[in-house]
């Protein structure tokens with residue numbers, strides 16, 4: 001039964017995503033123009049298609065996708081693209097209308113929406129929104145990339161074998177990285193396996209790799225945090241004797257500074273364990289400029305600070 005529901009979820013997820021991707025392959029050129037929203041999505045396309053496509057990424061290092069609005073330059077890129085790939089599940093909350101509108105005229109593919117329903121987490125603020133940070137669990141993200149690979153093979157049939165082969169290589173690499181992360185997190189003493197960040201971007205990471213996760217803001221940076229949230233976090237840190245909190249490259253550290261000050265006022269010193277890449281990757285030419293590099297950096301930073 002479990003297995004059947006897996007398949008059903010997969011079929012529903014895939015048919016949903018395909019319905020957003022009207023076939024326009026006759027009009028797609030030999031070296032298609034693809035636009036990706038986030039770096040993590042672009043990394044998947046780059047690994048599947050290499051230089052067979054002209055790839056542009058809208059959101060660079062340090063950009064918060066929850067708040068990002070398409071500029072006029074972005075609108076031109078989207079209008080000229082053959083295919084657009086975004087993360088989905090409302091990560092690009094301020095771009096969703098534009099993406100849906102363009103989706104009526106060309107393939108617009110939400111990578112994370114290929115991921116099976118039973119792997120999705122929802123916000124616990126009573127609104128039940130799907131947590132969009134699915135790239136944090138490699139096993140889930142891999143399912144999304146698999147769906148993307150299948151759709152790209154249909155849209156670009158003369159590159160299908162190339163894409164299929166590249167997917168296998170990418171998948172093998174990601175599985176290796178996932179295993180490395182599991183081992184590394186497992187090396188932190190159990191009582192110290194708590195990851196505190198500004199916003200709730202690491203829930204899937206926590207579930208996949210066995211670390212308790214707490215964020216001051218909700219799953220979107222659009223939501224505000226209050227004094228009560230800071231005070232609850234301070235009490236939690238002191239009661240659990242937690243050594244470090246982590247800032248995020250795409251989010252202001254102001255909220256966590258309030259927590260650090262709050263701890264200090266109660267005579268408890270907590271340090272910043274480092275900067276994590278949550279919703280955006282690092283500079284292109286650096287080790288954190290790839291999806292696997294970003295996850296490796298995050299893991300190493302967490303382990304170094306908490307071990």
Ligand SMILES: [Zn+2]
Pocket residue numbers: 066133199200201219220221278279
């Ligand atoms: Zn986020």
